[in-house]
Amino acid sequence: MMGRRRAALDAIADTFVPGCVERGVTEAFVRLFVTRLSAGERRRLDALLALFAARGFHRLPRARRERVLLAWGDSRVAVRRTAFEGLRRGLLVLSWSLPGAPWDELGYPGPLGVDPDAPAKPLAPIAAAGELRLDCEVCVIGSGAGGGTAAAVLASAGLDVVVLEAGGYFGPPDFDGAELAGLQRLYLDGGGTATDDQGVGILAGACLGGGTVVNYTTSFRLPDAVRSEWGGPFTSEVFSRSLDAVCARLGVNTDHNRLSTREAKVVLGLERLGWHVGRMPRDVVGCDQGRVCGYCGYGCRLGAKQSADRTWLVDAAAHGARIVVGARVERIFPGPVVEAGAVTVRAQKVVVACGAIHTPALLRRSGLGNRWVGRNLHLHPVAGALGFFDEEIRPWEGTLQAIHSDEFADLDGGHGFRYETTAAHPSLAAAFLPWRGSGEHEELMRGLRNAVPLGVLLRDRDAGEVRGGRPVVRYRLSAYDAAHLERGLEGAVEVLRAAGARRVVTSRGPRAPIVHSFHQLGTARMGGSPELSACDWEGALWDAPDVVVCDGSTFPTASGVNPMVTISAVAHMNALALAARV
Numbered sequence: 001m002m003g004r005r006r007a008a009l010d011a012i013a014d015t016f017v018p019g020c021v022e023r024g025v026t027e028a029f030v031r032l033f034v035t036r037l038s039a040g041e042r043r044r045l046d047a048l049l050a051l052f053a054a055r056g057f058h059r060l061p062r063a064r065r066e067r068v069l070l071a072w073g074d075s076r077v078a079v080r081r082t083a084f085e086g087l088r089r090g091l092l093v094l095s096w097s098l099p100g101a102p103w104d105e106l107g108y109p110g111p112l113g114v115d116p117d118a119p120a121k122p123l124a125p126i127a128a129a130g131e132l133r134l135d136c137e138v139c140v141i142g143s144g145a146g147g148g149t150a151a152a153v154l155a156s157a158g159l160d161v162v163v164l165e166a167g168g169y170f171g172p173p174d175f176d177g178a179e180l181a182g183l184q185r186l187y188l189d190g191g192g193t194a195t196d197d198q199g200v201g202i203l204a205g206a207c208l209g210g211g212t213v214v215n216y217t218t219s220f221r222l223p224d225a226v227r228s229e230w231g232g233p234f235t236s237e238v239f240s241r242s243l244d245a246v247c248a249r250l251g252v253n254t255d256h257n258r259l260s261t262r263e264a265k266v267v268l269g270l271e272r273l274g275w276h277v278g279r280m281p282r283d284v285v286g287c288d289q290g291r292v293c294g295y296c297g298y299g300c301r302l303g304a305k306q307s308a309d310r311t312w313l314v315d316a317a318a319h320g321a322r323i324v325v326g327a328r329v330e331r332i333f334p335g336p337v338v339e340a341g342a343v344t345v346r347a348q349k350v351v352v353a354c355g356a357i358h359t360p361a362l363l364r365r366s367g368l369g370n371r372w373v374g375r376n377l378h379l380h381p382v383a384g385a386l387g388f389f390d391e392e393i394r395p396w397e398g399t400l401q402a403i404h405s406d407e408f409a410d411l412d413g414g415h416g417f418r419y420e421t422t423a424a425h426p427s428l429a430a431a432f433l434p435w436r437g438s439g440e441h442e443e444l445m446r447g448l449r450n451a452v453p454l455g456v457l458l459r460d461r462d463a464g465e466v467r468g469g470r471p472v473v474r475y476r477l478s479a480y481d482a483a484h485l486e487r488g489l490e491g492a493v494e495v496l497r498a499a500g501a502r503r504v505v506t507s508r509g510p511r512a513p514i515v516h517s518f519h520q521l522g523t524a525r526m527g528g529s530p531e532l533s534a535c536d537w538e539g540a541l542w543d544a545p546d547v548v549v550c551d552g553s554t555f556p557t558a559s560g561v562n563p564m565v566t567i568s569a570v571a572h573m574n575a576l577a578l579a580a581r582v
């Protein structure tokens with residue numbers, strides 16, 4: 001990007017965070033985000049920058065530039081708000097994560113650095129390079145919570161399994177806790193994915209092990225009320241046994257709940273209000289629950305997190321499964337034959353486990369599945385509040401998630417929200433904070449070391465959809481769900497105030513809260529009939545039973561709790577059924 005458009009982009013970046021252009025933020029924005037845009041998105045960005053350039057935005061004084069950006073953010077015109085939000089999120093995240101960011105001013109120590117004594121990586125996957133033709137009984141596409149578990153179950157049942165994973169293989173010796181490197185290597189689209197209106201930022205894993213490598217280790221079983229709501233096998237002993245098997249393999253325990261300084265404040269606030277506090281079940285063994293744990297969203301340097309690449313995929317490999325990384329599957333052809341660039345796999349059965357954004361896209365590209373494919377998207381929207389205290393908190397440290405509150409989990413028919421917290425590193429905090437001018441933004445960020453984050457995790461009743469073979473995510477928070485989220489934000493302010501915060505800022509924007517999704521679910525739902533679901537009760541597509549879905553896409557509705565254990569249990573159950581059929 002050159003010339004006038006580039007000058008406009010530089011001016012926009014400098015308006016959000018003064019001085020960030022000199023630190024290479026726009027350069028990185030173009031390289032990391034703009035190059036990933038679809039042709040249509042790229043055209044819209046070019047048109048926007050041309051408009052800003054034509055109006056001489058870059059020649060305006062800072063105060064005027066800020067007013068222009070805020071007017072776009074508050075605009076009644078949806079495309080203006082979309083443009084503002086896309087630029088806000090991308091530029092702020094880069095401003096605070098690019099090496100050279102003024103972390104000293106925040107008291108943020110920056111990345112941990114690699115640990116020369118980190119535990120070794122246990123797998124030796126094949127790196128897709130050049131032509132590769134493989135034959136097997138089951139080809140598993142995607143290696144996250146669902147795909148990893150399915151591969152382990154199928155290989156342990158004696159089947160010849162090939163796992164194809166689009167992302168790369170990273171483990172403890174690679175993890176240095178750097179936000180930008182972590183986002184780029186481990187997250188879907190470098191953390192830059194969002195809904196088509198930028199209303200919800202979407203975070204998902206995209207490496208060997210998928211979301212289990214970056215997730216916060218919270219390991220809830222599916223609540224009984226949701227099991228009853230889902231019906232079918234979910235009320236059966238079969239599913240209970242799969243839940244037990246998953247929790248056993250992941251070593252789920254409540255012995256790693258040492259409170260960080262930030263969560264001690266949250267507990268204080270909850271207790272003073274008389275609200276529920278629960279201890280978090282976690283899938284960690286030997287977690288330090290301290291400084292290193294706070295960086296775990298960018299990979300666990302200790303190898304304490306029981307991610308799929310340290311559990312299920314190890315089991316699969318021990319039973320002969322071949323694992324290929326850097327293999328993005330383009331299509332499943334009849335046969336079935338799976339094609340991932342120069343890698344071709346001929347199989348008897350195919351397991352699709354690309355996560356709820358990419359599973360429907362792959363099925364669409366392959367001409368598979370009924371009208372339910374892509375529909376019923378649940379995002380568990382998360383908004384939050386940041387409470388500022390007099391004492392130092394260092395919110396980037398300490399156990400990722402040691403406690404939760406279910407006080408409002410059931411406001412109406414099982415729908416409501418849960419309170420959870422996590423370590424707040426600068427770019428994650430910036431992504432959640434509304435931007436109301438560079439001065440206020442800088443002040444909030446400088447206060448981060450004294451801040452306690454509190455997240456509101458919504459069980460969304462209403463759904464969006466994933467369209468197309470190159471996924472476009474459409475999701476609008478319904479008035480029903482928005483009311484619950486608003487209640488959640490009000491309560492979050494109460495908790496932080498009760499704990500003694502002198503100021504609380506929420507992720508409320510002028511028109512809608514800033515929302516992110518850490519859980520994507522439901523886009524190939526299981527069910528009892530093709531009229532109501534994409535897959536049958538064993539995850540097989542109604543119109544192509546050789547293709548079995550084994551990931552978060554299978555959920556009939558939102559689980560309400562963090563879904564990893566449930567996804568693994570569904571994959572476990574579906575893979576056992578598939579193994580019996582093969």
Ligand SMILES: Cc1cc2nc3c(=O)[nH]c(=O)nc-3n(C[C@H](O)[C@H](O)[C@H](O)COP(=O)(O)OP(=O)(O)OC[C@H]3O[C@@H](n4cnc5c(N)ncnc54)[C@H](O)[C@@H]3O)c2cc1C
Pocket residue numbers: 141142143144145146147164165166167203204205206207208209210211212214215216217218219220297327328329330353354355356358359362518519520550551552553561562563564565567
């Ligand atoms: C930051 C973060 C924190 C989280 N914390 C928690 C938590 O504490 N507890 C919890 O329960 N849940 C948590 N989650 C959510 C949980 O990790 C995910 O819901 C879960 O991993 C999803 O499992 P999945 O099998 O559906 O997909 P994923 O685990 O996302 O795996 C899908 C895999 O498929 C690959 N893929 C996609 N397309 C293709 C293709 N075409 N070809 C080949 N491979 C492909 C992807 O690269 C990815 O590795 C968190 C998520 C995030 C992002």
